[in-house]
Amino acid sequence: VVLSSMIYWMATKGKELKTEVERRVEAIATRGATWGLISFSFIAVFREGLETTLFLTPFLVTDTLGTITGLLLGILTAVALAYGIFVVGMKINIRRFFYFTSILLVLLAGGLAGYGVHELIEYTGSASWGWLGQPAYQLNIPESNPLHHKGLVGSIFAVMFGYTVKAEWARLIVHFAYLSIALPLVIWVYRKKG
Numbered sequence: 001v002v003l004s005s006m007i008y009w010m011a012t013k014g015k016e017l018k019t020e021v022e023r024r025v026e027a028i029a030t031r032g033a034t035w036g037l038i039s040f041s042f043i044a045v046f047r048e049g050l051e052t053t054l055f056l057t058p059f060l061v062t063d064t065l066g067t068i069t070g071l072l073l074g075i076l077t078a079v080a081l082a083y084g085i086f087v088v089g090m091k092i093n094i095r096r097f098f099y100f101t102s103i104l105l106v107l108l109a110g111g112l113a114g115y116g117v118h119e120l121i122e123y124t125g126s127a128s129w130g131w132l133g134q135p136a137y138q139l140n141i142p143e144s145n146p147l148h149h150k151g152l153v154g155s156i157f158a159v160m161f162g163y164t165v166k167a168e169w170a171r172l173i174v175h176f177a178y179l180s181i182a183l184p185l186v187i188w189v190y191r192k193k194g
Contacts, residue, residue: 003055003109004182007102011189014098055108058115059159066155073156099190104160106182111162114175121168132170139165 010017028036052074059067085092126133141148149158149165157163162175 003105003112004178007105007109007182007186008189010098011102011186011193014095015193018094055112056159063150063155063158066150066152067159069152070156070159095190095193099186102186102190103183106179106186107161109182110175110179111158111160113178114162114167114171117174118164118168118171121170126168129168129170132173133168135166136169136172137167141165 024040025037028034028040056067056071059070121129121133141154143150145151146153148154149163154163154165164171167175
């Protein structure tokens, strides 16, 4: 719920936020208060790091290797992206960037919603869920295979998008119901503003 409201808020208020950030940076630069700008940047990055920690903690408990692998790949990607932004000189279209990251966050949130239902089914027992607790599909992928949701590649998709080799009906329904509502909503908001 928190992630979904943040995605929607960013989609609707992103332009105002960008203008406000630019106004504050300009005011700080005009006054020559570089420590203020450094503090502002530190707080913004720290906040993002804290959010990332909150989102990854549940996955760290269930799949330590996959989560750490994904985290390291994410950090390497972030460093490469930061270097690219520095070299290119901020020529990235911010609106387009937020559009694609919002879609990525919707996919992540859908996976989290489905995984939450899976954990609830495991806690209460699949029998109490009736047919909703029964497997909707089961892929015949051994655990040693990198594409298994506990494997090197599969764990990245499991953390990012909720991929699994075996999913219950309730998990699939919640996952795809969320995606079928949130994804068109985000796309509609960005296209409406464009």
